[in-house]
Amino acid sequence: MKNLAKRFLAITLSTLFLLGCAGPQVSQYANEKPTLDLSEYFNGTIDAYGIFTNRSGEVVKRFTVLMQASWKVADGKKVGTLDESFEYSDGTKQKRIWVITEVSPGKYVGRADDVVGDANGVAAGNALNWAYTLALPVDGTIYHVQFDDWMYLMNSKVMINKAKMSKFGIELGEVTLSFYKR
Template identity: 35%
Template sequence: MHNGIRRLRRISGRAAVLIMAAGLSACSGPQIEDYAGSGPELRIDDYFLGHTRGWGMVQDYRGEVTRRFVVDVIGSMQGNQLILEEDFVYADGETQHRRWTFTPAGDRQWIGRAADVMGEATATTRGNALRMNYVLQVPIDDSTWEFSMDDWMYLQPDGRILNRTSMRKLGLEAANITLAFQRCPCDSPASEPL
């Protein structure tokens, strides 16, 4: 009897260690410093000047695609600030506009502000990658929900950017966004993928 209890405790203890290790590895994830020295170098104050187009989709926590969209981005410099005017067109015909203002904040770091972002976004680039964190306010039905956004961009050798964003609520991933950006003139018109 006592041997059975001891064995059960050992198994339970091992299971707890494995669960804790899995939890820690899930939290650790990649860091922006991991991309230092990778190329080509991503400089948002260069890449997003002028006209850029992105094709994207939103997937819910089950992986189901819930929205598709095209976004046209017009970037300009005003003094030392990068201004991005984003115009979204969704597959269902809805449109949305967002204006970002990015201010340099040190070595390859930017502080971003937009009307539907709570407080400030922090963006850091290293090598070919950018990581940006912010809280986005999203109107849903008759209320506004706040999502923590973990936004990663990767500049590819052909000049396109691949972008993946995790949307989290109460620490759980509610959705993710996948985007591909291309400098314009673009290969296809904005309406083609929809």
């Protein structure tokens, strides 16, 4: 019985420790300025410059993105279209078109052809956190990888984006992007 109590205590303490290691919450940034309004920042032409690093921090890919973004109101909700054209350092190109709907103040749902299901976003202050699964092509095979995507508005022209990629809870690498609004 003593061993069972010790095991229970060890499991409880381990669980509390792991919960304490949980990542940031978007609400932590509620008072940060400037305040991010997706329909304001992602409107017009935006250039982005990014890298993908593997688990050891090695830069595996570099890329640029040209984005054309616009918003409209449909059924009383703001709906944005982000048309992204990627060009990778190896010369390959990719296209992704996001349709983002503001479902309530600070809450967003996004869809794109290579996103599995919905991307769910929450914004507060200068920050936005997206969670989604991407169908990622690698050497002729499609892998479904999870993204924990954080965007931070620095000023009216610049936003920084860091996204962790994982599969089965194992971190695969990170994408780092710098957006510049023309």
